[in-house]
Structure formats: structure tokens, C-alpha cells
Amino acid sequence: MGHTCVTATTSDEGVAVPVTIRDVARASGVHISTVSRTFSAPHLVNPETRVRVLACAEDLGYRPNRAARALITGRTHNIGLIIADIANPFFPPLIKAAESQARHRDYHVFVADTNEDPTAEEELVHALAKQVDGVLLCSPRMSNSLIEQLSREVPLVVVNRQVTGLPCVLMDVGQGARSAIEHLVGLGHRSIALLGGPRSSWTNREMRRAAAAAARAGGAELTMLGPNAPTEVGGSAVAEQVRRSGVSAVLAYNDLMAIGLIEGLDALGVRVPQEVSVVGVDDITLSRLTRPKLTTVATPTGAAGRTAVDMLLQQDIESPRAARGSGAGTALGVRRTTAQVMLQTDLVIRDSTGPGPYARPARPLAAPRGPGPHCPADPGIPTAATGDAVAS
Amino acid sequence: MGHTCVTATTSDEGVAVPVTIRDVARASGVHISTVSRTFSAPHLVNPETRVRVLACAEDLGYRPNRAARALITGRTHNIGLIIADIANPFFPPLIKAAESQARHRDYHVFVADTNEDPTAEEELVHALAKQVDGVLLCSPRMSNSLIEQLSREVPLVVVNRQVTGLPCVLMDVGQGARSAIEHLVGLGHRSIALLGGPRSSWTNREMRRAAAAAARAGGAELTMLGPNAPTEVGGSAVAEQVRRSGVSAVLAYNDLMAIGLIEGLDALGVRVPQEVSVVGVDDITLSRLTRPKLTTVATPTGAAGRTAVDMLLQQDIESPRAARGSGAGTALGVRRTTAQVMLQTDLVIRDSTGPGPYARPARPLAAPRGPGPHCPADPGIPTAATGDAVAS
């Protein structure tokens, strides 16, 4: 296995001596219910008793068993976060924001990765169902109908997907794609390619729709490429195709693909942005670190994570799951309000886009360096390059 | 909050009608224990009965309540994964490998992010304790003694940290740092800086130790910088300091810092590798995409994830937690074997390192054009630049 085993010892360190509420009760000479109340409703127990119980609990190292507590209260104080691909830098900011928001409300977050696999998604929802109070489905790849069905098993909030009847957090990639196309058209590009991502992605469909409309409006021709894997590899794979197609600009499904594409073009000797302009989507940290720095549509991932958690918790509070009372069916027909929130996106102009074949030569330009007939970034063009700063 | 609320409807969609084992029993006319056995010990129930029960379960949409099951069996079939910072691209491959390995053994993985905060780490271990069968602690920031203490609450496997008495998975960054220093010395660098990461990181200490020894052996002077945050920002923050210090090469705590440093140096007009050589650690995907491509010490993250899960599960199987039988203290003094595994690292030479002031001009070199002359490692030094492909 290519590793070296350094040591291998055996020890008798006690394994998890499980100390329960009963042990604490015995030690402090009260009933278990008093111990329980000491933790879950302290104001109901005599201060003296309380300190005694707490001392004993501390001594014995007692920790409430959250699973048992969940069994009876119906609330786990956990929320699940199902992610298509943790390795995609788009998600960590969302995860962190969700976690921080959840923590403020005394919830813990369990993240699960599905590897872009719809089957794994479904399985994970089932697995999480009884161990969390709700699940955030981020950029799901499964069908809308399946999502609706699963939502009867556990409260769901969907991110980057529109499902009627379910609370959704959406990012306005349509607007983003429109801005990107308008930006490119304004630079003098008339032949643009859209590099598509996963077919089952809502974002992907929105982008196609909006980009097509914007291109039509701007008098540009839009070529559809893909679908491809939303990774660097998926981007570099189409470099050859891009070159052959003769387009002068590409809008990619996300930054990862855009960066991969730039790499791929570079390997083919095609220079960005001199010969081809490239725009990404997401504004991941990485897009500021590559050369050229990437022009991209910034998506408010942090806000999405926070909002999604808020919506889930709000929904949760309204309908406390397991109503007490055994046989009688639980709160059936509870009325719950489902909102859909659309978050704004922003075009961030950096160095991967430049003037296209139809650019108006506003001012005389410096002589083009290298073989390219095209001009390097026209200084006249207002490449605001605000840097970052997404509306949160 | 900068968003637009698109719709807000209310629906009566039934909320989680919780169907239990009891409902299935009633529907299929058997006792609940038979239903239970149908799922957890099918061979004990008559085939005819079994199909009937399964049909009813399917009809009603029954799903075993994992929390309740865990309460009595003591096994959740979940494992927890506590990560210092999900946004650090070092971790996703580890997470994915752990998840895949766990899935093969019918376990689910819950990931939690601590934001490099030791307090959050401790809290999360407590929160996870009763909801998982074991926890993987990745690059923990808390003290060894605390880790030992927590290990009595839930089985623990530690990654990137050496804790006596606990199973550990380590990556040989000491060897990696040595290779890196030898590589730099071979290139003619005599004044090298070590850019340190988090103080509480085991990796950090190991690197310091090994790098210092290797520098001494190679007749080079080693300047210690840091500690700093293990991020791009943490790297770019010391650019000025690096320039002033006059060193000709830097070994950074990880790739993120190395990349940030290169950015920072670039902003100061210092060229890499022409004026300063930079080496990172981890070999994250990003390190192949920046310009110049990063020379780095590849760490076997996938193997680490797999190995850690294996060790945890093996340990778990040996000591089934909650022995049946109430009062009598459970399996105290169970003998468990704790192994420590050390995984190899590999130096990957790319374009961010070049000849230093004391380079022997072995051959006349082409004028340093663009991305580095890349004096291929002094043939005397055995830096097996295998590329990537870490022994798994």
C-alpha cells in the first residue's frame, strides 16, 4: 500500500463508558426527570438541586444523548446539506455561510457529497431524513418529481433549482448571462459560444434561455456547446471545438470550466483574451488568481446559504414534526408557506475579456505585440474591474 | 438583503406523515417484531410473510427510523468527519475518498467544518458523538490532551496529527520538506525561508524540524517566517517580508500560501522563479493551473481518507459500543489496537523553482524567457519527479 506502519500498540483505555441521565440521578439523589429538567428546563428546578446535579453531571462526564432526545422531541437540532460536489469551489462559501447561520440558531450542519450522482442524492435524503430537522438540497441533479416526493419525508429547501410548492433559493443566472452577453456584444463580439454544464442543472437551462435571448437582441450568433462536466477537465475538453467553431468569445457554465477552457486554448496556442474572450460564472476565489484574471458573473453564494437555512428553520418552527399523541395521525394538512427567493448576480469584469472583431476602434492602439492581428485590451473600454464585492 | 422575493404561496401538502414499524405490522397482520426482523434479519422470517410485509412497507412508504435503531443497537452506521476548513482544496479529495470507502461498507459520512476554530472542534465532537459510530479528526487544531479526552467519548481516528494511544494517519511531510530543501539547495539556493502555517498544526512542526535539519545538512541558511493563516491571503501577506529578507527561495506550508505568495511577489515586481523560487505542499489541483505552475510536495490525501475510514471501522467492529445489559458497566477495558500509519509524499517539480545564486552553470542556459528556465533538478539529487500518482 506504499505506506509504512510506524507503531502498533494495544491499550486498555476505556471505550466510551456511556454515562446516562440515570447515573447522574443516582449520584445526585434525585429522580431522572429532575436531571432531565436541569438540562432542558433549568428554571423549573431548585437552584440548589441544580448546582448539585450539574456538579455530578460534570464529575461523571455526562452528555445528553441527542439521539434519544430527538426520538421523543422530534427535533434533532441538525440540518443536512446535500452538495453535488464539494470539490467545486463554488460550494464551500455556501457551506460556511449555512453553517455559521445554523450555529447562531443552535443547529449543527451535516454535509454530504453526492459526486453529481442523482441516486446518491436520493439515498442520502433517506439516510438523513430522521437524523435532521430538514435538508438543504444544493444544485440537485435528480428530477423535480422525485424532489417533491422526498419533500414529504423531510422538510426540504432547494438551492439553484425551481420546484413548485417547495421553498427555493435561486440565483439570477439569467440576468447574469444577459449581462455577460451584453458585455461581450459591447466589446464587438458577434459570434459567441455558450459552454453548457450538466444537462439536469436548472442553472444551465436558465443560462441557455437568457443567453439566447440576449444574443438575439444584440444581433450576435450564439453557438451551444456541451453539455459537459462542470470541471476544469470539462472545460479544457472543448478547447479544440471552440477553436474550430471560430467564435471570438465564450460564456462558460462556471468558472472551473472557463479556467479549464483557457488552459486548453493556451495549449493550442490560442491567446485569451487577444483571440478569444472567456467569461465564467460564480466568481470563485480562484478566478482572481489565474492569469489572465477571469471575467465572471459573481453569484451570491454566502447569501444563498444563509437564506436557505433561514427558510428551512422558519418552516421547521411552524410545523413541529412529531405531535405528541400516539395513534392519531400527526399534523396532517399543516399549512406551510413556501417562498421562492431570487438573489441578484453581478458581472465582474477582469482580464479574460477583450475587444472582438467588430470592436469600434475608439482610439489608436499600441501596435499589437506578437502575431495576433487583434488588439490587446483596449484601454478605452471601461473595464471597471471593481475587483469583487458581491451584494450579500 | 439585495434579493427579490418572487413568489410566496401556501400549500397543504402533508408534512411527513411518519409511518412506523407499527403501521406496517397492522397492515400486514403480523407483530412488529416480525416486521423488524424482515428488515434486520430476513432469514428468520418465512418467505411468504416476508414478501407480504415488504409489500405493505413499500405501499405505506415505510423507512426504518435510523435514530431509534441506533438507540438500541448502539450503531448508527454513520461516521463523522471534522475538517479544519472545507474551503481549503486540500480536503475535498480526502473527503471524497473517505465517503467512497465508507459507502462501500454501508456507512454514511457527515462532514463538519470548524473554520480552524479549536472550540468549534470540541463542540462538534460532542454533537456528533452519539449520532455517529466514530469520528475522523482531520488536521485538528486542539490540544493533544483534549483529543485524548474526547476519544473516551467516541472512537476517534486522527489525520495529520500524532496522538499517542490513538490511531493516526500521517503524511510524511518531514520527508517532503527534506526533499524540497534538497531540491532548492541543488538548484543553488543557500538562503531559504520557511513560511509557516498554523502554530497548532502538527504538519507545521514536522516541516520546521525536517527543513531545519535538511538546510543545515545542505549548508544553507533557513529563515523562519510566520505563523500565518494557511490561505492565499496568509501567503501574500508576507511577500514584502520575503523580499526584504533577501532569501532566494521559499518553502511554504501549503500550496494556497505558496500561490498567494507568488501573487504578492508579482505585485511587488519580484519574478518567480527568476528572482525567488517557491515550493508548496499538497499538490492541489490549482497548483497545476496557476502561472507559473507550482513545484510542490504531493500529499496522498485520497489514501489518507481511505485509510482513516478503514482504521475507524476496524476499531469499531472490534468493540461494539453499547453492550446489552443495563446496569453493569459496558465493555470496560476492551483491548483495542491502535496503529499509526505514515504515508509517503512526493516532490513534484514544476515551474516555480529555478536556479539560485549559487547555481553551478552546468550548461549554458537559455535566457530565462516566460515561465521559467526550469533547470531540471541537479542530476546529483535524487528527486524522483514522478509527476503525481501517489502510492495509494
Added chain:
DNA sequence: CGTGATGCTGCAAAGGTTTGCAATGAAGTA
């Protein structure tokens, strides 16, 4: 002193499942 209110505590059921043990019936054996 009687009455009611208040503060604290104990009792026991409930939550969904697993599992040792016993009961049942059928089949096999002597």
C-alpha cells in the same frame, strides 16, 4: 386557621426499534 397559589419533585408513559426468550405447530425420528 382555611384557602389558594406557588415552587419543586416524582411518577409513568411515550417515542421507534431490536432481541432474548417462550410458545406454537409441523416435521422427522425412534
Added chain:
DNA sequence: TACTTCATTGCAAACCTTTGCAGCATCACG
């Protein structure tokens, strides 16, 4: 026929906690 064995199923306790209800003192008030 009587006895054993085996397969199948039911019974009930157990896992750890929460919580409605009731009991009991204590105290204030009239």
C-alpha cells in the same frame, strides 16, 4: 405414539430521554 428438532412468530423488556400530571410543602393572604 412419544419425543426431539426446527422454523416461525409473538411477547415484553430495553435503549435514553422528555413531559403531562399529580403530589407535597411552603407561604401569603384574608
